[in-house]
Amino acid sequence: MLISKLLAFITLISLGISIVEAKTIDWTETKNHVGEFVTVQGKVVRTYNSKKAIYLNFHKDYKSHFTAIIFASNFNKFLKSPDTLFKGKNISVTGKIKKYKGQTEIIVKSPDDIKILEAYEPIKNIEKKSVETLIKVKDQFVDKFKVGLANIYFSAALFENNIEKPLFKKMETPPKRELEIEFDRLSAQYLARYIKYLDSDVLVICESPNDPKIVEKFISEYLDDRYLVVHNAPVVKNKKYYYNQQVMALVDRSKFNVRKYEALNKKDITKNNLLYPFPPNKTIDYNGKPTKFWWSRFPIEFDVSLKSDPSHWYKFIATYPKSKFARSDKQALKARMQNNVHQMMLRERVEVVSKDFEDIFILGDMNDSMGMDEKEKKLGIDSLSTLYHGKNDSILWDSVSYKDKEGTYVYKGEAQVIDFIFTSHGLKKGKGRVKPSTNNFFHFFNTMIKHNLRPRPDRLENRELFLSDHAPVVIEVKH
Template sequence: MRHVLVFIFVALSNVVVAQDVVPWDAITDAHIGQELVVQGQVVRTYDSGKVTHLNFHEQWQGKFEAIIFASAACDFRVAPADFFLGREIQVRGKVSKYKGTLQVIINRPQDVWCTDGTQVAANVPVSHGFKVGPKLKNGVRIVAWNVENLFDEHDDPYRNEGNTRTTVESRKARLATVINHFNADVIALEEVENRGVLEDFNKRYLQGLGYEVVLFEGNDTRGIDNALLTRLPINSVTSYRHCDYVDAKGVTRRFGRDLLRVSIGGEFNADVYVVHFKSQHGDEKSDVKREAEALKALSIIQDELDADPNYRAVIAGDFNEVLEMDESKKQLSVKFFIDAGLIDSCAGTDKYTYNKKPYLSRIDFVLVTKGLAVDMTRGAVIDEVPGANLECASDHYPVLVEFAVAASGEDSL
């Protein structure tokens, strides 16, 4: 095995650490799990919108590559796909394997450098002292947001986390900038790894907002869960993760993640359902699963509406479908709710919520029963927040809805 010796200077302790540098074409399966410095010349780059690939061979499949996820790419002052092309670089990280190709994931600009000494310029987001926006005067503000893999640094041996990586501090800071700006009373979240990571995020980044964390571990094999942050009083919480139902093919299923139901008390007095239906990956099989999830969720809400036509409820989250989907494709998870009489809080908007090309589309919704819709004063997809790059915070834009139901608060955004 070929090795080159590199010296890394640790400035704070004045300690010189010797570490092997391994040429990219010497990386093998034997290195999986090892923290290494890998060297090579970048001959090809590709930015998919979600991942930047730095390749050291034109025929890179099955060999080795370095990758930078979109949220981490935001920390580079110049787009990595442009900056590193043609340069000889060294990357530091743990070797893993994904779909037959060995890789190192670059999480920070500090983990990659050019051998010719060219500086890798970084953007550093605000990491503390977040500006808190005004509370909604005489009302309740609800936000629904898929926060794109809010994960901790621990590998869960009971989940297939795949290529999901730790959420770096810079992206947590971007998420926090947005959430502090909203200062919402209730936030429905999707793609949170576990209760611990959300409790830590709430404690470190959302100080003073007064949120309580609601999260049950769901059924997702990758470990992404639905969650809720609220400072309004909670009457009860229900998880439907163990609920069985039958799909259109006669297969008994459960929610792929969960259907989380939180009964909010006080002046608001409504149920909030948090959903994250099956993704579009998998063609017809995915459509069948997503349709079954939607129909089961709707049946639960419909039972409440049958008992009380003025039932107050919100169903919020990532539906993984657009409302205008061609009915012949059997992709109707949003339309089921609209046909049942629920109100689309952002009806008529031309904004999209999934913000990565080429799939720009509105797949995140806050739907409201008629009994609660009478109090709705605003519904909007938020694609701009002062001081925040939303595309660097998540691959989804948040949806914000406001209700005039409480006589407390300050000003509106």
């Protein structure tokens, strides 16, 4: 018998399978195990369905005792509504214990995480090993995709009539319209080669034109209609705050299912177009009085699921705050505060979606680097840290690092990082995985900067030789 068990164990190891003993604890001991992945046993004495979530309470005083939570996005995974299925039952719940407003909780994402027990007896010894041996198959990824971020310096000018309606400064000796069209044709070909070179399955582009229909035509003509366009044009609420350079995402239509968040009222909501979640502005105290700050550019939000596994959704929020620089000190201070409020509203959204989504991407040209400049010190703010709290951030982490004297942008001869792809901690160990990587585009980007004068996007000469003053960022996700 012993030999047969040993042979079975060796067979499991050879197949890439490991045997793990699960720690089982009593629900009364959960406060001692915050942050641990355990199995909790107890009796459900109360349930509540708020329509947004179902709460399985293990004590009548639910505000200060352990609760298992199932969010609405997972209701349909259960054959019967969990609030009636588990009420009064002895159950075990497996997951990571979190602490929220003084109580402990486990967020349940799958029916496999809850089991009904025939009997329940409080466990006195919390170090007791589980009587059930779990067999866990080692990571077997069935698909992968790439997420990219690029600031295309002249793309907004490229897709507009930049002679009659100059994006920047009007030219003293503008070329003929025919010449502009020819330059634009060459530039479009170069842009298409650049996008193909990045070969991203989800590509966020900053400084995009404000009309997505023009982009869709470009994709059809130059990129074999590979991408679906997600753009912030449908959600802009006030033209006063609508700048020419916008943010958009290109999503591989053959690889993903896509849900957009572009509906501005309930009647426009569909299965694949949900309500736009961001408020138009936020009022804060500035210079001693309440001041309303609008988005400098409205962010976009969308979800994707691989067609190879349509049940698992990845959350994307793409952003492109306006530059914090200005001509006067007064304007510069206000620009920095606007950038700070922009990041504040983003962070508020991140904290909401992190309750429902394990895999989250927050990405964009932030027009800011980590740390405080002199004007931010004067205001007592660090805008980027408002969104990303650094290495101790409980939700986000920065998956891309840079070698010394490298970055995504060169300012006054110094490289700095202002383009970021932040990901949730779930992408370290969840169904989707991102490995920390070092950005590998800076050398190419820096060489291009050295050998080409930085042309303005409203000047046509040599424009096709220069795509961006930012290095792109690309990460790979294994699923």
